[in-house]
Amino acid sequence: MSNLPTVDLFVIGGGINGAGMARDAAGRGLSVVLCEKDDLAEGTSSRSGKLVHGGLRYLEYYEFRLVREALIEREVLMNAAPHIIWPLRFVLPHSPQDRPAWLVRLGLFLYDHLGGRKRLPGTRTLDLRRDPEGAAIQDRYKRGFEYSDCWVDDARLVVLNARDAAEHGATVLTRSPCTAARREGGCWHIETTDSLTGEKREFRARALVNTAGPWVTDVITRVANAHSSRNVRLVKGSHIIVPKFWEGTNAYLVQNHDRRVIFINPYEGDKALIGTTDIPWEGRAEDVVADEEEIEYLIAAVNRYFKEQLRREDVLETFSGVRALFDDGQGNPSAVTRDYVFDLDEAEGAPLLNVFGGKITTFRELAERGIRQIRHHFPNMGDDWTDRAPLPGGDMPDADYEAFMQSVKARYPWMSPELRQHYGRLYGTRVTSIVGDASSPADLGRHFGGDFYEAEARYLTENEWARTPEDILWRRTKHGLHLDAAQREAFAAWFRDRARKAA
Structure with a gap:
């Protein structure tokens, strides 16, 4: 002993x-x-809606302290990790059949002021018939609101x-x-x-x-x-990934008939992430998957608001996670604290x-x-x-990501905008740990497809505990969404061969 x-x-x-x-x-x-x-x-922690947010809908359950603390933390985290956390504007089309407009406005007013907002713009009212953010929304929705939260690579x-x-x-x-x-x-x-x-x-x-x-x-x-x-109370939340179907960088938040809200967020450039469901779960957390009923539920929520109608075959990927919520005795999963x-x-x-x-x-x-x-x-x-204290890669002057990326462009002028953005968003100031003195893509080693090169895979296995191909393709990065099946298998074979040689 x-x-x-x-x-x-x-x-x-x-x-x-x-x-x-x-x-x-x-x-x-x-x-x-x-x-x-x-x-x-x-x-x-990798199966969330990928947001740093105060939880606008928690105001309905009088969780004012929780919302205030989350809004304060939103500012702290933006400063700590500006490469993986960035502002996102949400458009909320108003449906007169659901929450009244005065209640939505009140909630957004509180959301703007509870947490001492400093960096993010406040709420504004939209005319969906005239403002560009309403171009994708069905004509029957005339009024909307726009507010701020943040995206995070969870x-x-x-x-x-x-x-x-x-x-x-x-x-x-x-x-x-x-x-x-x-x-x-x-x-x-x-x-x-x-x-x-x-x-x-x-x-x-x-x-x-x-x-x-x-x-x-x-x-x-x-x-x-x-x-x-x-x-704890286990609650299952599922998401779907589809091709992006609107112009602009904004996200959407829509109300559903059951009073749940659904996030529709731009994802990985040309895709959209839609979720989430809230379903009691009593099985093994390891076994959770998005079922067909949940997929159809999310598609129906989107189709209620948007001109372009999603179909089941538009769904590229799904994922589901189990949220372990403190069991406070609430019957409705959405109301559990x-x-x-x-x-x-x-x-x-x-x-x-x-x-x-x-x-x-x-x-x-x-x-x-x-x-x-x-x-x-x-x-x-x-x-x-x-x-x-900044997180690794987040030590940028004034937490200014765009200014930092100009310095990356100056150092690596040969790098495509897409590759530069990929490295910048995932690694921030540590991009040099991957790219080093490379003067062309060829210096990054084998190309697995998309923006995925051997230098990044080596960095992740040596510095970030990636021990299987899936660790890299789906959690350290999202390359798995941008490679086809043959490319993913080719990378897995390379990874296994490298592991054997290192053993």
Whole structure:
């Protein structure tokens, strides 16, 4: 036992909350291990609507504090990661059959003013018959509103938090489920098993943090042999991806007959991301998929408003995720709080901090508050710091992405606008770590199709824990959407061959 590596904090779960918690703690000087049973962000955190937003519809449920905190965080995150988070204007066509116009205007007024908005433009009223944003909307909708929120590359947000944690000294273990955790002598004795290599590792930790999302109660009962009076409510949310069917860079938010709202966002240049559904889920979180009823529901919601009518064959891809919401007893899945709750078990002097609920926008604040929960166990740790620190690649003067991209253009004039934007959006100031002194596309190595070159794949395997082809094609990047089946398989063969040679 005495020969085991001992760390201050062991974090179970490599989604946004776990990666944020590991980053926060490591930056305070704590020794940290983060383990994830699959890939970083493979579960809920890569299957979101990809927005940093206050949650406009949460105002209907009187979640004013949650909305205010999320709006404040929106500004913090825009400054921390301007390459993967950027402003997006949403057009909301008004349907007189649903919420009255006065209520929508009131909600948008609160949305503009609750969070101390500084950088984003405020709400404006639209004449959909005259303003260009209404050109794609059916003529029967005459009035609309436009407001601001932000886009985020959700999976990269997770990876960048893990990267920053590692650069502050944390150990990150992917595809390494925690198979056992037990209290011994005032510490946790923890075991992990690498699912790809079979390697078993053991640690001692002074505190254990459970950010396993949909699996949070499984970790409590099966892994840690503990208990909690709190629980999560699993809610399935599905999205569809179709070709983009309107002009302009704006997104849309439409109301459906069931009072749910559906986001219709520009995605990956020439595509649109549409979602989400809200359906109670009682199966295994690993088994969740978008079913035909959900797909038809989303298509019908779009077709209610837009001139161009979507068909089932327009759907290019679907994805579905399970949101682990704190169970507050609400019957309607849409009404269940998106807030988070901590449960701290300090038995035998070895704390276990369980995290229930949360949303992408508030992950940084959740991590900060979570670490404060166990601060008395680590009196020498540093102060709060993440509210003023950029994420990797986000260290641009004045968080000005466009100005930074001009410098990239000047350094790499041979690069196509599409490739330059791809590298800039995913890696920000770390684009040079991939491109280096390359003076032509040929210097980037093998071309797999689209904007995907060998240099990027090598960087991701060496620096961002990409251990399977899917880790790269669908989470570290979205190249999988832009390659055909033969190109994807050719890359997978290259990846496997490289892994064999490295073994």
